[in-house]
Amino acid sequence: MTSFKTTQLINPLIRAISEAGYSKPTEIQAKAIPVILSGKDILAMAPVGSGTASAFVLPLLQLLKKNAPEHRKIRSLIVAPNFQAVSKVERIFKHCDKYSSVSVQAIHEHNRNKNSTVLRERADVLIISADMLPMTNQGALVELSKVEILIFYKTNELLSITAKDKLKNLFRLIPQNTQKLFFGNDAQEDIRKLSVNFQKMPVEINVEVEVGKLEDIIQSVCFVETRDKTELLFSLYNEITIGSFVIFTDTKYGANKLLKDLKTNGISSAVILSDVPRSERSSILEDFEKRLIKVLITTDIASRxxxxxxxxxxxxxxxxxxxxxxxxxxxxxxxxxxxxxxxxFCTADEHDGLKKIEKLIGYSIDK
Structure with a gap:
């Protein structure tokens, strides 16, 4: 059986994760940790829930513990797509950093006074959400000239919500020899372009997605033009009288626009996004389960x-x-x-994406 000892982690880290309840590494951890410890760049793809964050937190702690520099500047920058991802990485550091002296700070909200205070403190690691990236521009609060390791966490989501110029600007502010670690879910073309442009001979790691049988679910593809999506949704709503609907959109803007269209047409609906307070979210879910709300709109990030x-x-x-x-x-x-x-719902320019989904699940969806 594979154990954390085979990953070349030092005993204090193994002890910390053992006390946190982890006895053996996941596939992405077993493959990524030794490569990161060797100092190489990584382009790693693994499904959600496979332990990706721990796969870079553990070796990062070990690398930073090796040498304690005299300067007080940030040594590692972790960029995550949103508040939830930042908080998750921060929690994992707390579990794993029990027996080391690495200092970690996180910024995920627009509070300049609070963030200024955070950044005046000694920090080996800074975890920052994508919407805070302007803070790393010239003249801002973050000094990146001593960064040794840059990590993009959930790179697919980062690239989908963040202006490419913001990400590219980071590479102008860090040393050329910085170790660069990209972790995502799917090695799409934009991630590969980012890797080609900014990584040095990265080691590629791929963990296959295990797809179970999607039992009891009737799946259908509806080919539709973008302008006709709302009308198609109204038709489905009127045809299917039993049950409610959970609708997934890609963006907050799309979710709010659809909510407005539904309410205009007299359909009881609500939206849950990442910034919806927990109390309001609970109330919406309770009304949805009671069928007082028939349509719930959300995104992949918020629905987690x-x-x-x-x-x-x-x-x-x-x-x-x-x-x-x-x-x-x-x-x-x-x-x-x-x-x-x-x-x-599939538009004419999304057929390639449909083929990827069908390849993943292993069969064609009814058209």
Whole structure:
């Protein structure tokens, strides 16, 4: 059986993760940790829930512990797509950093006074969300001239929500010999371009997605023009009288626009996004389960933080950027022991994405 000892981690780190309840590494951890410790760049793809964050947190702690520089500047920068991802990485550091002296700071909100205070403190590692990247521009608060390791966490999501110029600007502010680690879910073309432009002979690691049988779910593809999506959704809503709908969009803007269209047409609906307060979210979910709200609109990122009871239908209003997201949306329904239908809206320029999804699940979806 593979153990953390085979990953070349030092005993204090192994002790910390053992006390946190982890006895053996996941596949991505077993493959990535030794490579990171060797100082090489990495382009790693692994499904959600495979332990990706720990795969870079553990070796990062070991590398930073090796040499304690005299300067007080940031030694490692971790860029995550949103508040939830930043918080997750921060929690993992707390679990793993029990027996080391590496200092970690996180910034994920627009509070300049608070962030100024944070950045005046000694920090080996800075975890920052994508929307805070302007703070790393010239003349801002963050000094990156001594960064030894740069990590992009959930790179697919980063590239989908962040202006490319913001990411590229980071590479102008860090030393050329900085070790660069890119972790994502799917090695799409934009990630490979980023790797080609900014990484040095990266080691590629791929962990295959395990797709179970999507039982009890009737799946359909609906070919539609973008301008006709809302009308198609209204038709589905009127035809399917039993059950409610959970609709996935790619962006907050798209979710809010769709919510407005639904309410204008008299359909009881609500939206749950990442910035919705927990109390409001609980109230919305309770009303949805009671069928007081018939349509719930959300995104892949926001939906990770809540569970839904009761039968409902899934509408992929926009074809997911990451193929695994299609599976995750349906599996989430199945894990609750519920059933429903899945409707995938596909425009003319999304056929390649549809083929990727069908390749992932191993069969063609009914057209």
């Amino acid at each position: 933080d809540f569970k839904i009871n009761g039968n409902y239908n899934v509408v992929h209003y926009e074809l997911p950027v990451i193929s695994q997201s299609y599976v995750s949306r349906i599996e989430k329904m199945q894990k609750r022991g519920k059933s429903g239908n899945s409707y995938l």
